[in-house]
Amino acid sequence: MFGQEGYQLRLEWGGEGVSALGGLCAVLVVVDVLSFSTAVDIVVARGGAVRPVRWTDRERAAKPADPSWSLRPSSLVDFPAGALVDLPSPNGATLCDAAAATGSHVLAGCLRNAQAVASAARTLAAGAPIGVIAGGERWGIDLYSPKSAHFGPLRPSAEDQVGAGAVVAALLGYGSASVEATLAAEMFARSSVPDVVAGCVSGRELIAAGHAGDVDLASQVNVSTAVPRLVDGVLRG
Numbered sequence: 001m002f003g004q005e006g007y008q009l010r011l012e013w014g015g016e017g018v019s020a021l022g023g024l025c026a027v028l029v030v031v032d033v034l035s036f037s038t039a040v041d042i043v044v045a046r047g048g049a050v051r052p053v054r055w056t057d058r059e060r061a062a063k064p065a066d067p068s069w070s071l072r073p074s075s076l077v078d079f080p081a082g083a084l085v086d087l088p089s090p091n092g093a094t095l096c097d098a099a100a101a102t103g104s105h106v107l108a109g110c111l112r113n114a115q116a117v118a119s120a121a122r123t124l125a126a127g128a129p130i131g132v133i134a135g136g137e138r139w140g141i142d143l144y145s146p147k148s149a150h151f152g153p154l155r156p157s158a159e160d161q162v163g164a165g166a167v168v169a170a171l172l173g174y175g176s177a178s179v180e181a182t183l184a185a186e187m188f189a190r191s192s193v194p195d196v197v198a199g200c201v202s203g204r205e206l207i208a209a210g211h212a213g214d215v216d217l218a219s220q221v222n223v224s225t226a227v228p229r230l231v232d233g234v235l236r237g
Contacts, residue, residue, distance in 0.1 A: 004020075009177035014154040017134070026124065028132075032091045033160055033162075044228040048076075074217060099133065112218070113222070134164040138153070139154075169185040198219065
């Protein structure tokens with residue numbers, strides 16, 4: 001029942017959601033709007049590639065060729081075609097790696113590429129169920145402390161709810177949608193997306209830290225045709 005059996009479109013949260021839907025769904029779309037999925041979209045749209053690194057493995061991530069590259073989307077707007085960057089994150093990157101182990105096709109979705117990712121998911125699923133994983137946040141993680149080991153419980157986040165809803169909305173008509181998926185799509189349809197992303201806790205935190213440009217990039221809807229797909233541990237178009 002926790003796998004939302006009987007529905008073609010399903011939505012769940014975080015690592016627990018990956019465990020619940022993985023293997024039951026032909027495709028899992030991981031959504032982490034602030035900021036992993038948005039960063040990935042920008043890299044892949046420019047012809048680059050991202051290796052998602054679990055947060056617990058971040059000290060083993062390869063040093064980027066350009067030290068200015070980071071999880072911040074604005075640091076990647078000039079990313080060179082053909083380059084590869086390791087991006088650790090406690091949410092999107094960790095979930096992509098976990099989703100790969102389920103045997104499902106794994107795509108990285110965000111507000112920027114929701115339509116394109118949904119179209120690719122339809123093709124890959126070929127009539128089988130599609131699962132959308134809203135990443136959420138983790139309580140207590142200090143992204144700015146490289147030694148921080150604390151990995152708190154899941155905190156559902158407004159930006160990922162609306163981002164996952166954008167993907168589900170683009171999939172409506174594929175088949176029956178679970179209550180969870182339907183509610184996310186309705187939230188997206190009724191929301192002022194820029195206000196949601198800027199006004200949610202994560203958006204306010206980034207703006208207060210001087211990163212309003214990252215929030216602006218993450219708030220753009222269907223401006224990208226990039227479809228980041230995880231193959232052999234790397235997200236590329």
